[in-house]
Amino acid sequence: MANDKKMVEAITSMEDDFAQWYTDVVKKADLVSYSSVKGCTIFKPAGYAIWENIQKELDARFKETGVENVYMPMFIPESLLQKEKDHVEGFAPEVAWVTHGGLNKLQERMCVRPTSETLFCDFYKDDIQSYRDLPKVYNQWCSVVRWEKETRPFLRSREFLWQEGHTAHATAEEAEERTVQMLNLYADFCEEVLAIPVVRGQKTEKEKFAGAKATYTIEALMHDGKALQSGTSHNFGDGFAKAFDIQYTDKNNKLQYVHQTSWGMTTRLIGAVIMVHGDNSGLVLPPRIAPTQVMVVPIMQNKEGVLDRAKALQEELAKVCRVKIDDSDKKPGYKYAEQEMRGIPLRVEIGPKDIEAGQCVVVRRDNGEKQIVKLDEIAGLIPQLLEAVQKNLFEKAKAHRDAHIYDAHDYMEFKNIVEEKPGFIRGMWCGEQACEDKIKEDTTATSRCMPFKDQEKISDVCVCCGKPAKKLIYWGKAY
Numbered sequence: 001m002a003n004d005k006k007m008v009e010a011i012t013s014m015e016d017d018f019a020q021w022y023t024d025v026v027k028k029a030d031l032v033s034y035s036s037v038k039g040c041t042i043f044k045p046a047g048y049a050i051w052e053n054i055q056k057e058l059d060a061r062f063k064e065t066g067v068e069n070v071y072m073p074m075f076i077p078e079s080l081l082q083k084e085k086d087h088v089e090g091f092a093p094e095v096a097w098v099t100h101g102g103l104n105k106l107q108e109r110m111c112v113r114p115t116s117e118t119l120f121c122d123f124y125k126d127d128i129q130s131y132r133d134l135p136k137v138y139n140q141w142c143s144v145v146r147w148e149k150e151t152r153p154f155l156r157s158r159e160f161l162w163q164e165g166h167t168a169h170a171t172a173e174e175a176e177e178r179t180v181q182m183l184n185l186y187a188d189f190c191e192e193v194l195a196i197p198v199v200r201g202q203k204t205e206k207e208k209f210a211g212a213k214a215t216y217t218i219e220a221l222m223h224d225g226k227a228l229q230s231g232t233s234h235n236f237g238d239g240f241a242k243a244f245d246i247q248y249t250d251k252n253n254k255l256q257y258v259h260q261t262s263w264g265m266t267t268r269l270i271g272a273v274i275m276v277h278g279d280n281s282g283l284v285l286p287p288r289i290a291p292t293q294v295m296v297v298p299i300m301q302n303k304e305g306v307l308d309r310a311k312a313l314q315e316e317l318a319k320v321c322r323v324k325i326d327d328s329d330k331k332p333g334y335k336y337a338e339q340e341m342r343g344i345p346l347r348v349e350i351g352p353k354d355i356e357a358g359q360c361v362v363v364r365r366d367n368g369e370k371q372i373v374k375l376d377e378i379a380g381l382i383p384q385l386l387e388a389v390q391k392n393l394f395e396k397a398k399a400h401r402d403a404h405i406y407d408a409h410d411y412m413e414f415k416n417i418v419e420e421k422p423g424f425i426r427g428m429w430c431g432e433q434a435c436e437d438k439i440k441e442d443t444t445a446t447s448r449c450m451p452f453k454d455q456e457k458i459s460d461v462c463v464c465c466g467k468p469a470k471k472l473i474y475w476g477k478a479y
């Protein structure tokens with residue numbers, strides 16, 4: 001039993017040091033390994049499988065809305081990146097450059113894509129001629145590189161995996177519709193699949209994407225009260241189209257610029273899942289993305305008949321869920337601790353006495369609840385239990401989020417909340433960037449979004465400067 005203790009002791013309590021707890025879980029749950037490439041992590045099978053499930057689910061949802069997948073080159077010539085002024089200014093500080101091909105210096109250096117707007121624009125310029133070529137609703141799954149100074153597994157790394165959608169439309173209305181549609185798709189995905197409640201809203205001018213007319217975002221609250229931007233959708237209007245000369249002839253044979261959008265979600269989502277649902281025993285995975293939903297653990301597996309019965313049970317359950325059996329020679333207590341650490345939603349224990357009684361024991365990861373279930377009823381019950389875990393995780397996360405939203409009416413109150421109560425702060429804003437800058441400098445909190453819903457007036461004046469207020473903002477410290 002010494003081993004079980006070692007495993008549990010190995011993670012720092014989240015109340016003591018949340019950042020260390022996160023690092024411990026990521027390592028102990030076997031999700032990643034640090035590589036010798038600075039700022040980049042290795043996704044181990046348990047970590048990559050979560051991404052694969054996220055990918056599968058998102059991709060299916062994209063395709064239901066008409067999205068088609070493509071693949072672009074990973075290099076962008078400097079001249080192409082320079083074409084849209086705001087865009088290049090936004091990304092220049094963090095791009096990595098390729099200067100040599102083999103032994104020869106390149107005539108023009110190329111960056112490793114930090115995002116692919118410019119490549120899609122360059123492609124659309126030739127591929128779109130007439131209104132019949134529109135809309136283009138493309139997406140690519142790939143990795144991008146941003147030379148971050150400080151990195152953390154899943155949350156910030158120099159190379160990360162993501163999807164980036166890039167669309168071109170005939171009208172401004174269509175582009176706006178697509179921008180909102182994708183944001184809502186992201187929000188539904190977070191809530192329904194990752195069991196993470198989100199606030200949907202718009203970024204301020206200061207926080208919007210480089211080159212965008214408007215950026216919409218979903219913001220989630222982590223267990224420690226910090227916000228995590230979990231997905232963004234941008235409306236570019238015809239700004240990029242003008243910079244790249246993407247025109248089409250409309251039905252009246254007149255030349256028009258296209259209207260574009262882009263939207264993305266990344267492996268950060270795995271970090272969000274860890275920080276929203278995890279506890280002091282480790283990771284807690286929502287069943288819909290858990291690579292293994294049920295683990296069968298034979299007890300006294302050396303006794304005749306136990307392993308066979310446990311394997312038969314695994315086979316039966318494989319028809320209704322993603323199930324594995326842990327028939328290693330580790331002690332049951334160690335196996336339990338390990339599966340808890342890895343966040344497997346349900347554990348099914350079966351030993352000689354259970355077999356005799358025609359039953360097994362099911363244990364939930366989310367609340368530790370144990371129940372004895374008849375073996376001939378277990379296959380029918382597992383899907384219901386998985387649904388119950390999924391629902392409970394969302395409700396728990398929502399209750400936690402809602403209990404950590406505070407209203408601030410003046411600057412003193414605002415600063416006190418930032419200091420003492422981690423969470424979202426709702427506060428009115430005058431619309432001036434100077435106030436956002438001041439708040440960030442004084443408190444490190446940033447404007448997360450102007451929520452679409454609940455745009456109520458909690459006060460008449462800006463929480464920072466006291467001038468007449470224009471918008472309600474969710475503020476918070478963020479990852």
Ligand SMILES: [Zn+2]
Binds near residue numbers: 431432435462466467
């Ligand atoms: Zn103000």
